[in-house]
Amino acid sequence: MMRASLAARILLYFVIVIVISATIVGVGLYQQSSNEVDKQTKDLLTQIVDNAMNHTDMYLKTYDRASLTMLTSSSVKDLLNLDKSDFVSYFLLNRPIKEKVIQPLFINNPAISLVYLIGYNGLSIYEHDVEATEFSQTLLQDNLERLKTITNNDGKLTIMDWSFMDGKLALTRKISDRQTSKIYKGILGIEVNIEELKSLWEGIRLGETGYFYIVNDNGKIVYHPKAEMIGEHLDAQLLTKLKENQNHIFTYKDGVERVHFNRRSDYSGWTLVASMPLDELRAPVLNIRRTTIVTCAIALLIATIVAYRFGQSIIRPIRMLVNGMRRTEKGDWTHVEISGKSNEMDHLIFSYNMMVSRLQELMEQVYAEELKNKEYLLKRQAAEFQALQLQINPHFLYNTLETVVCYAVVQDSPEIKEIVRSLSYMLRYSVRADLEEITVANELKHVMHFMNIMQYRLGHQFEIDVQIPPELLLSKMVRLTLQPLVENSFKHAFPDGIESHHVIRIEAMLDGDDFIVKVMDNGVGIPEERLRELQAKLAAQTQTPLTGRTEREGGIGLANVHSRIQIVFGAAYGLSIANQASGTGTVLTLLMPSHSSRRLPDATIN
Structure with missing residues (x-):
């Protein structure tokens, strides 16, 4: 499943990259092409329409200018102001207007088919080419009102949507007898052949x-x-x-x-x-899209083939490595064959083969060491068994001490009695099986018996200052951790003997989830170099089972105390040593979890 999944993922990633790339390129190209086509289409259509409009307007303005020449003619003005009943004057004006005004228009503009002038006074003049045989003045007069309605009232040229002659373009404008006058007295019309347009x-x-x-x-x-x-x-x-x-x-x-x-x-x-x-x-955009799709399909096919071959070049050596690892797991130290291409996969296989060779060597060394250790442990267990056989039974010691007490009573020696009873208690306390289920009161009692013996050794009374709140006396702590600290103070704090000003004080307190017990003295303190050595030793102390090794003759060492606290409560707790801030005396601090926060293991040390 892993092999197929890896190969499929490599192939899938290549396909996804190609598809995404092709999609982005295709969509971008299509969008850009579409925008360009739209822009070119608009430019093309705009140019075509603008050119056609400009040429059309120029063509029409030619006849607009041609019609303006008629407005300057005095004969035309006289016709517009002539009375309808003055036929003589009408006939006298008719010929000059046609010859001097209308006919030049036909000559200069061959496309003109009809020119007419209709006065609001009922008089009209027209001239047409040979095609308009049915045109008459009556037709003009009948359409005068219609022409008045559809012709612009501003004197500008009007392009009508109908004409007197079929297939012609009709242009009309209202005219007056003066150019600046807005009182119109007639209509000038021109019809041209639209074939040129x-x-x-x-x-x-x-x-x-x-x-x-x-x-x-x-x-x-x-x-x-x-x-x-x-x-x-x-x-x-x-x-x-x-x-x-x-x-x-x-x-x-x-x-x-x-x-x-x-x-x-x-x-x-x-x-x-x-x-x-x-x-x-x-059509051009669609052609681009089809070309893009075909190109992307071909690229996808080629990329899929390349991705498959590339994936196989990676998967094949990995499969060989996986098979070699599986055989190695079963104890068959297998070396994978190198392809000889000197690429990264060959380097990986070479490293794997080196690892297998070294692991094989190490495992053989481990097996050999284990055999030696087993032989050593067997010999050690035999020696310990022999040593145990030679040990004195603790009950025999208890009974012997009780016999000494009886003789002390008979001999009336309270000192011997008290020393022996304290020693008997300390012996019983030291061989108890429980390690951590000891209260502060138990430890203080053990210290009290130790002090009874010490007072006889010192030859005078010496009391320890205990400043522990009553509510903390039932707090739990590790057994045989307080008395070794007191003993350490007697041995090292007062090397020149104990004077009346010497003090040993025991304090206990709670600090959040921590339970702290301190043993302080006002002795000579510890030299800085020696203090650093002790602190380094405690910091390096590992949480190993207690072996019974002592640091000094006749007692349990400080490192032993530190180790047993860590065995019970963990590496975050233990013993710390420091000189007092005043420069005289030492502070030994036991750090343990409070009763409410501790979680003690079930194991005990016998």
Whole structure:
């Protein structure tokens, strides 16, 4: 399971990296391409529409300027102010206006098909090409009111959505007898052949199915590539979208979703629209996306093969190492074969083989040492058994001491009696089996019997100052830890003998979860170098079972006390030694857990 899982993870990680990389590249490329296409589309459509609008406006302004020449003619002004009943003057003005004003327009602008002048006084003049055979003054007069309504009232050129002659572009403007006057007295009209404009518009190419068309404000189609659409009205919903999205690209679906861009000419009032199918615009982006997907698929396939081979190059040596370890676990010290490629895996296998060789050597040494230790332990146990056979039975000692007491009573010697009883108590106390279930009171009693014997040795009374609160007398502590500290003070604190000013004081206190017992004296103290040695020795003392080894003849050493406290309570506790701050005397401190916080082991030392 581990082998398959590792190989699968390596392969999976490679695939994930490739997929994520390809996705990021593909999405980023697609998004960037889409934005670029949208930008280029807008630029293209904007350029096409702007060019078409500029050329269209320039074309129309040519006839706008041409019509302005008629307004400067005095004959035209006279016609506008002439009475309708003055036929003589009308006929006299008719010829000059046609020859000097209208006919030059036809000559300079071959695309003009009809020029007419209608006065509000009921008089009119017109000139047309040979195609308009059915045109008449009556037709002009009948449409005068209609022309008044649809022609701009500001004197500017008006592009109408109908004409007198079929297929012509009609341009009209209201005129007065003075250029600065806003009181209009007639209408000037020009109808031109729209084929020139159509040739301009038909030259616009918008792909295979894109097209360009023009509508006026009323929605009537002025130009469309399909001739049958000219003169028809644009779909109302599309016309609304055009007005709402002027100068912006938008999509509109009418069977096929198409992209539209439009601008309205302030001069002509026409809205010029460029339209292209959305699919045609998106074709380059779709090609990029397909190419990206195919490229990513090929890259993924190649990466998967490479990842598999790479994974196998790692997994195969690991499997060999795992098999070697399993055989080594069973005691078969197996060396793994090196491939010889001198790569990292070969270095790893070489290190493993070296480790196996050294472990094999070490295990053989351990086995040999264990055999020696077993032989040594057997010999030691035999020696200890022999030593135990030679030991005196403690009960024999107790009975002997009791016999000495009886003789002391018979001989009336209270000193011998008291010394022997104290010694008997101390002997019984020292061979008790319990190690930690001892109260402070028990330890103090043991110290009291020790002091009874010491007083006879000293030859005078010497009392220890005990400052322990009564509530702490029943606190538990390790057996035989207090008396060795008192004995140590007698031996080392007063080397020149005990004087009346010498003091040994025992204190006990609680500090949080700690129970502290201190033994202090006002002796000579410990030299600094010796003190550092003792502190280092206690710090290095390990928690090993008590072996009975003593540090000095005739008593239990300080290191022994420290070791037994650690055996019972752990390495955080034990004995510490320091000189008093006053410079005289020593402080021996026993640190043990308080009764409420301690957790004692079940083992005891016999």
